Amino acid sequence: MAGRARILAIIGIPVLLLVGVILAVSLLGGGDESGGGGSSSGGKGGGTITLGMDQDPDTLDPQKTNLDPQILLYLGDPLVTKTPGGKIVPALAESWKVSEDGKVYTFKLKNGVKFHDGTPLDAEAVKASIERALDPKTKAGIAASLFAGIESVEAPSKDTVEVKLAQPSSIFLLNISAPPAAIINVEAANRMGDEFGRKPVLSGPYEVESWKSGEQVVIKRNPDYRWAPDYVKDESAYLDTITFRIIPDLSTQVSALRSGELQAIRVPPVNVGEIRGSDEFRTFENLRQGIGTYIEMNTQRAPFDDPAVREAISHAVDKEAIIDSVYRGQGEPACGPLPSTIPGYWEGACDAAPGHDPAKAKELLSGAGWNPGQDGTLQKNGQPLEFTLLTQAGNREWSQSAQLIQQQLKGVGVKMEIQSLELGALIEKVGAGESQANFLGYSYTNPDILYQFFHSSSIEAGLNTTRIQSDELDAVLEKMRSAADAAERDRFARQAQETLIDEAAWVPIVVNQDYWAARQEVRGAEVGADGSWYLQNASVSE
Amino acid sequence: MVTFLIRRLVSGVIVVFGVSVLAFGMVHLVPGDPIRIMLGQRATAEQVSRLRGELGLDEPLWQQYLTFASRAVRGDFGESIRSGLPVLQEIGSRVWPTLELTLAGMAIAVSLGVFVGVVAATTKSPAVDLATMGVSLAGLSLPTFWVGLILIYVFGIKLGWLPVVGEGGLLALIMPAVALALPAAAVLARITRSSMLEVLGREYVRTARAKGLPEDVVVYKHALQNAMIPVLTLAGIQFGVLLGGSVIVESVFARPGVGRLAVEAIAARDFPVVQGVVLLSGIVFVVVNLIVDVLYSVLDPRISPR
Numbered sequence: 145m146a147g148r149a150r151i152l153a154i155i156g157i158p159v160l161l162l163v164g165v166i167l168a169v170s171l172l173g174g175g176d177e178s179g180g181g182g183s184s185s186g187g188k189g190g191g192t193i194t195l196g197m198d199q200d201p202d203t204l205d206p207q208k209t210n211l212d213p214q215i216l217l218y219l220g221d222p223l224v225t226k227t228p229g230g231k232i233v234p235a236l237a238e239s240w241k242v243s244e245d246g247k248v249y250t251f252k253l254k255n256g257v258k259f260h261d262g263t264p265l266d267a268e269a270v271k272a273s274i275e276r277a278l279d280p281k282t283k284a285g286i287a288a289s290l291f292a293g294i295e296s297v298e299a300p301s302k303d304t305v306e307v308k309l310a311q312p313s314s315i316f317l318l319n320i321s322a323p324p325a326a327i328i329n330v331e332a333a334n335r336m337g338d339e340f341g342r343k344p345v346l347s348g349p350y351e352v353e354s355w356k357s358g359e360q361v362v363i364k365r366n367p368d369y370r371w372a373p374d375y376v377k378d379e380s381a382y383l384d385t386i387t388f389r390i391i392p393d394l395s396t397q398v399s400a401l402r403s404g405e406l407q408a409i410r411v412p413p414v415n416v417g418e419i420r421g422s423d424e425f426r427t428f429e430n431l432r433q434g435i436g437t438y439i440e441m442n443t444q445r446a447p448f449d450d451p452a453v454r455e456a457i458s459h460a461v462d463k464e465a466i467i468d469s470v471y472r473g474q475g476e477p478a479c480g481p482l483p484s485t486i487p488g489y490w491e492g493a494c495d496a497a498p499g500h501d502p503a504k505a506k507e508l509l510s511g512a513g514w515n516p517g518q519d520g521t522l523q524k525n526g527q528p529l530e531f532t533l534l535t536q537a538g539n540r541e542w543s544q545s546a547q548l549i550q551q552q553l554k555g556v557g558v559k560m561e562i563q564s565l566e567l568g569a570l571i572e573k574v575g576a577g578e579s580q581a582n583f584l585g586y587s588y589t590n591p592d593i594l595y596q597f598f599h600s601s602s603i604e605a606g607l608n609t610t611r612i613q614s615d616e617l618d619a620v621l622e623k624m625r626s627a628a629d630a631a632e633r634d635r636f637a638r639q640a641q642e643t644l645i646d647e648a649a650w651v652p653i654v655v656n657q658d659y660w661a662a663r664q665e666v667r668g669a670e671v672g673a674d675g676s677w678y679l680q681n682a683s684v685s686e
Numbered sequence: 687m688v689t690f691l692i693r694r695l696v697s698g699v700i701v702v703f704g705v706s707v708l709a710f711g712m713v714h715l716v717p718g719d720p721i722r723i724m725l726g727q728r729a730t731a732e733q734v735s736r737l738r739g740e741l742g743l744d745e746p747l748w749q750q751y752l753t754f755a756s757r758a759v760r761g762d763f764g765e766s767i768r769s770g771l772p773v774l775q776e777i778g779s780r781v782w783p784t785l786e787l788t789l790a791g792m793a794i795a796v797s798l799g800v801f802v803g804v805v806a807a808t809t810k811s812p813a814v815d816l817a818t819m820g821v822s823l824a825g826l827s828l829p830t831f832w833v834g835l836i837l838i839y840v841f842g843i844k845l846g847w848l849p850v851v852g853e854g855g856l857l858a859l860i861m862p863a864v865a866l867a868l869p870a871a872a873v874l875a876r877i878t879r880s881s882m883l884e885v886l887g888r889e890y891v892r893t894a895r896a897k898g899l900p901e902d903v904v905v906y907k908h909a910l911q912n913a914m915i916p917v918l919t920l921a922g923i924q925f926g927v928l929l930g931g932s933v934i935v936e937s938v939f940a941r942p943g944v945g946r947l948a949v950e951a952i953a954a955r956d957f958p959v960v961q962g963v964v965l966l967s968g969i970v971f972v973v974v975n976l977i978v979d980v981l982y983s984v985l986d987p988r989i990s991p992r
Contacts, residue, residue, distance in 0.1 A: 203769055203770065359942040405850050405852070567718075568718025569717040573717075
């Protein structure tokens with residue numbers, strides 16, 4: 145465009161100064177405006193605590209969330225709940241019975257429970273809530289899968305709820321103990337529309353006071369709360385407010401904890417040493433309920449369609465070396481698809497799993513017809529033994545581990561390329577079954593995860609990206625899922641692990657130790673087995 | 687003037703149209719499916735296709751673009767896939783923090799840059815000149831997020847003077863604004879220095895000195911005024927750079943701005959939000975440019991817009 149270049153104005157310092165003054169004035173104005181909210185009322189009552197959180201909730205409608213934000217634990221009550229140790233205990237239901245055939249659960253509700261808006265939470269409300277989650281029109285998120293398997297819900301009396309399942313399920317109670325299974329006020333949800341996701345009307349010890357996107361969610365104590373589960377010492381919560389400060393950068397979270405702006409965070413592995421070494425903080429640790437990293441190999445694509453190659457890879461990887469250098473010793477080697485922290489873990493896993501043995505790896509590969517090629521990479525029929533490992537970009541531990549594995553595999557003549565993708569692209573590629581091998585991690589509370597990872601029905605839609613397909617394994621996993629009780633479920637889970645370790649479709653690397661820290665002034669806080677903060681018994685000393 | 691304005695407005699509309707096509711095209715061409723990200727890997731094929739249909743993402747791209755464009759013209763940017771809230775509402779709640787940060791960064795960059803540049807140009811000591819230009823080179827080269835982390839460590843933790851993330855307000859603005867401003871200040875310092883050196887060699891400066899004016903008056907009144915022209919041009923460009931830089935600074939300092947909204951929306955493939963942010967930024971740029979062009983002629987009557 146003509147005229148772009150004729151930028152000749154004669155302005156001097158006075159104008160600059162003027163600009164400066166205008167800026168200063170507008171900034172001061174803005175400062176007042178945005179400085180108003182979020183200040184704590186420290187002195188009176190039970191005090192306040194600020195937690196670090198790395199992203200905004202998508203929505204606080206328990207039935208619509210796909211992220212399961214931790215805040216839901218404080219806002220809502222499910223029928224049953226989990227103690228910090230993971231035991232299922234009464235919440236809204238004070239007791240329950242299961243029918244002989246395992247298909248009908250009858251819950252007896254606590255009396256006098258009210259939603260945040262004062263409406264009574266009775267059997268009809270529970271029925272309406274569950275039916276909303278099951279209605280496709282709701283577009284429910286996690287909650288849809290938690291309530292899946294329910295055939296019908298009845299409310300024979302004001303305090304009795306009868307839930308009929310299509311099949312007996314060993315995980316039904318576990319599922320409905322999760323925060324997204326909280327009972328909601330359907331009438332309020334219908335009335336409020338989208339606004340319900342910002343200020344949900346539930347029945348928990350806290351309700352939303354404010355939510356400023358990208359900044360913080362503040363929840364305040366529900367003064368009428370008298371129906372806390374037994375593990376909570378007082379019948380209602382103690383802290384007046386809890387602020388979830390959204391800080392995407394983990395090192396900034398650590399800095400804010402040090403400066404006292406945050407009282408509690410989850411500690412990233414690199415900072416564990418400094419935080420544990422300081423007496424300003426109380427640290428909490430948990431062996432993860434899940435596998436921190438594992439390689440999953442596509443058993444329907446070369447070169448991993450050959451079980452010998454999969455086993456050789458397992459022998460070639462040195463898990464201890466990865467844990468020592470990448471995880472700074474914070475974790476233990478993973479042996480099978482389940483960690484010792486998930487019920488149903490098979491004790492024989494570590495004896496059965498292929499150990500670090502590069503010589504054995506080479507032997508297996510040469511037995512399978514792979515011979516040394518020119519550049520040190522093994523070959524068979526002119527094809528080099530190489531594959532691409534997909535992993536998520538931006539995860540420090542994963543990318544460092546992948547690089548170590550790359551070197552370890554090179555030592556036995558296997559060439560591995562690493563491709564780091566951003567989450568969206570990764571899910572698409574992995575889901576399409578195009579990848580040869582992926583480098584991922586998971587957390588879960590119970591052995592049903594084995595069904596989701598390895599049952600053949602999860603190949604086209606689901607997590608079975610190893611594409612393992614075996615009628616025998618399917619049968620075991622189905623029996624596990626429909627087992628009448630946990631003991632029986634765990635028996636089948638062990639059987640499945642034996643088969644899976646033998647198949648060697650996964651190289652599980654590490655069950656990592658996770659760390660949390662709270663400043664010393666925070667008393668009575670706990671971290672649950674699932675990694676959530678439990679602050680119902682917490683208080684802050686001045 | 688009127689024909690100029692009309693011409694610029696028409697070309698502005700064409701630019702905005704181009705931006706809308708680019709914004710729409712880019713988010714849809716990048717791999718990654720918002721439905722998959724939202725529902726997770728465990729979702730069944732039916733769940734995925736049902737939600738895709740509900741959000742209109744199963745229609746041909748050109749049709750989706752037409753829907754998007756015709757609604758955008760009426761000021762409706764649709765709803766966020768992630769939160770279900772109207773895009774304009776999402777952006778609106780984030781505009782002020784970004785504006786505040788960019789303006790503060792601009793103020794710091796201009797005052798710091800011009801001051802350092804003048805010092806470097808007028809100093810008689812080659813060591814001072816070298817040092818100031820060395821520092822400005824460093825300011826230009828250090829990555830913003832790193833500067834941010836260092837500031838946090840020194841002023842937030844060691845000295846405890848400033849809040850690390852804060853709760854809004856001026857104190858919480860200082861560190862992010864400085865981190866954002868440093869590279870721009872460095873650029874401005876360098877251009878100020880060279881522009882000043884050139885002007886100081888001109889004859890009217892020699893005349894001013896010859897008639898016995900104090901050196902301060904010569905430098906700050908006569909020389910700097912004229913040396914500021916290229917500096918202002920560059921400052922205008924730097925404003926855009928600062929807006930872009932706020933993306934990183936907002937993440938490091940946990941500020942709830944538009945930049946961070948864009949990053950989060952891209953990660954979630956939240957198409958409507960990304961399109962909304964890009965398109966609105968495009969409009970802001972076109973408008974700012976128009977204002978700047980008009981301002982030139984207001985400030986200097988010798989420049990007449992054609």
